[in-house]
Amino acid sequence: MGTFPSFKLTPSASMKACFIALTALLSAAGVPAQQLQYPEGAPIPRSLTPEEADYLARNPLTSGRSVTPPPTGPVHCVAEYEPMEGILIAWEGSNSWTTILANMGAEITTTGNAELYVAVDSSSEASSAESKLASHGAVMSRVHTMVVNTDTIWIRDYGPRYIYQGDVRCIVDHTYNRPRPNDNAFPTFFSGYKGHAFYEHQLVHGGGNYHLDALGNSFTTRLINNENSGLSEAQIHGIWQAYQNVDTHFFDPLPSSVDSTQHLDMWMQVASDDVVMISDWPAQQGSTQDQICDAAAVTMAAMGYTVHRIPARKVGSFFSTHYTYTNVVICNDLILIPSYRNSNVTQYNGQALAAWQAACPTKTVVQIDAEDIVSSAGVLHCIVMHVPEHLGGSNPTAYLIGPDGGEGYAHGEIVDIEWISDDDFGAVSADLLLSTDGGQSWPNTLATNLPASGSYAWTVPNLTTSQARVRVVVYDGQGNSGSDDSDADFSLFDPNGAALISYGSGKAGSLGVPVLSSQDLPILGSTVQLDLDQALPNGIAKLIRGPAKDSTPFDGAVILVAYDTIVDLNVDGSGHADMTGTVPNNPALAGVSFYWQAWIPNDPAAAGAGWACSQGLETRLGY
Structure with a gap:
């Protein structure tokens, strides 16, 4: 992709360009910086626009949120091919873009057997989105509109990344690598909407530059190094390991003249524990992008993956377009792959379909016409985010963060008992119990009717034991319950005792x-x-x-x-x-x-x- 996408200016897109240009001029003149404006309906590209780059030169990115400690205990970062509850989209962009969303939504809520969460800017936009989704065949009982401001359609890059902490779904977030404040704030909103715990690390990042399997391996390009120049590659690796429990492997990015985002999802997709799709470049053999993809294929094969190659092509010279078939949506037994109408690329549509069917023979592969969005530096994967399934079925799940074993507390000491929970429809309350015999019995009730996720300041009683444990019991609105205990014993003791x-x-x-x-x-x-x-x-x-x-x-x-x-x-x-x-x-x-x-x-x-x-x-x- 070129450094600036070639999209046809509509009145709203022209308005957007004027807003951004005016902001840049004011900033250059020494006027205090204002946030860039992203008018509704404007086809904002996935890539950083020159105006945004100019803005960032004067106003470096800041999160607006504090970095949190990483999650503790067992952590599993969820791969896209694992069971999903739903798919997230943002109803943004031109009419042709929302048509793509509607076509995808119909497949996701039927063959994909999943919920569709739709971010809309207003109640009137919710009505418009619902009408369009219904007309394209979506199962409307599975469509959930959420009124929250977003700036762009590219939710893969700013949307919530999910982990399981124990059996509880949690969000791990980053600072979005674009000056798009509403987008950057969306994961915090969705955390509250779903009642899911929220963790924030320090990396500046776009979520499309990331793939992973379900075995603890993750992958990115060294764009992440450039976006976090104050950190070494080992430090970046360590941050992802601490927050997501993954071993990250780094690849060289494609040249920005080929792909303006330099994101991994434009040329790789992990399809299962041992299958990966990687772009090939039959029309540009020997090019830099071809060499990078070939080298990655060798690396992945050495790691034990079966590597399937799938065609890709750069079309154009200065304002080039990257046509990719790895930028797909896997949702349960459904795979949505892009197809194109450009005469230089149509020959690859059938080849890509056959490659995906061969790689994933148990899944239904459906082509979605993505020609109207590809020139803005992304296609299907870029405009969705995954929400994994709740692990408890109809019962809530709980995770006791602490005390979790090995601690010691003196009589009279105030101890924060902390827990999180999850449910298919939403947990509503929690009780806390105490055992003094290593979990054999639970005769002591510490508190009842507490929030479903939260903390409780417990004053340690005059009990002396080396076998204390805490249990949190969480309830949903139907009376179903789930619990979690301290993993090991902790001690309660006289404060003057060694x-x-x-x-x-x-x-x-x-x-x-x-x-x-x-x-x-x-x-x-x-x-x-x-x-x-x-x-x-x-x-x-x-x-x-x-x-x-x-x-x-x-x-x-x-x-x-x-x-x-x-x-x-x-x-x-x-x-x-x-x-x-x-x-x-x-x-x-x-x-x-x-x-x-x-x-x-x-x-x-x-x-x-x-x-x-x-x-x-x-x-x-x-x-």
Whole structure:
């Protein structure tokens, strides 16, 4: 694609150009910057327009939202070929574009066996969208219009990315790589609309530059490196690993003269755990784009994928158009693929259909005419986002974020119990229970009729046990319930009693996840030895200590200590290191805690930049 798409100016598109140009002129003249305007009906391209680029040169992108800590516990990032509840679209663009949406909506709500969530800017637009969808054959009981402002149709790039945290659907979001504020805000809206937990990482990104399988592999082009120039590739890898539990593989992008977005979805689609579709360029053999796709095919085959090649073509010179057949929508047993009317490309429509049918023989493959949108730098995949199925069927699901095991709490301490939930129609309330025998019985009710997702400030009672667990029970409006418990025991104790409390989780290296422990209670006046095991043999470990916990993402793991001290430990050939110290015999220190974690650099088996780490260890001084 060229750097600026060649679309026919309609009155609304002309208005849009005037708005953007005026904004640029005002900014150049020193007038305070205003947000760019995106009038309704304007065919805004997927790619960054020159006006937007000029605006960004003066007004760098900002999220407007704070980065959150990453999700904890078991996290699975959902692949597009996994079971889906629905598909998200934004009702934007010209009449020909909404006709494409309507054609897709009819297939999604019938053969695709899925709901269709439609973002509309007003109630009148909702009526218009519903009428058009109905006339094209959509099952209207499955169409859900949501009145919320969006700027453009390209919801793949700004829409919500889903994970499962435990059995609960959650959204992981990024800063959209366009100065389109309503689009960037949409995932927050949809989080509230569905009642789904929301996490935000720091990357500037467009979601079309990303694919993944259901086994923990993900893929992107190095456009992401350019968009986040202050981060190394290893750091970008670590952020996705921390928030989405994926191992990301990086490819070179196509030249911007071929594809102005440089997004992966324009030339690759992961179709199953072991099948991938990659573009081939029969009319441009030996071109840079052909070489990049050929190299990617070799890489994917080496990873164990069956690689199917599918035609692609660049048409035009200066204002070129990238015709792709990998930019598709997989929805349950349906695959929507583009077809085109351009005489240079029509010969490939049948070849692409046959390739998809051969690659996915159990699915129904349907062609959608995408000629009217392809010159704006994207087609079908670019204008949808996936909403995965709820895992509980008719019952709610819950995930107890904490306390989740290994913690220790003193009598009278205030503890935040935190949980999230999910349901097919929406959970409505939650109860909290306490066990003191490792989950064998639940005689203690801590609170009832709490929000379905939220937190509760619990004051620890005068109970002493090393086998405490919490259960959250979530209910929906029909009285169905689901629950989740602490994964392991935690302790309730006298605040002046010495204790060792493991918390958080580590990151694997050559011998697995390093373990920090002690056989000695930190009793005032005693000698205590800290032991590190399963570290990199004959390496160096960085033992950090501090007065408080922390939760800072780093290299795919989490720094668990607000540290003020670092001690180097020499690891022996078995992966063991230790350090001995004496606890001062000072009564004023009773109940004071110090926090520890070990980090091991340069471990060849550790993902990301090569750091492995232990869990955290709290040493509470006492008697």
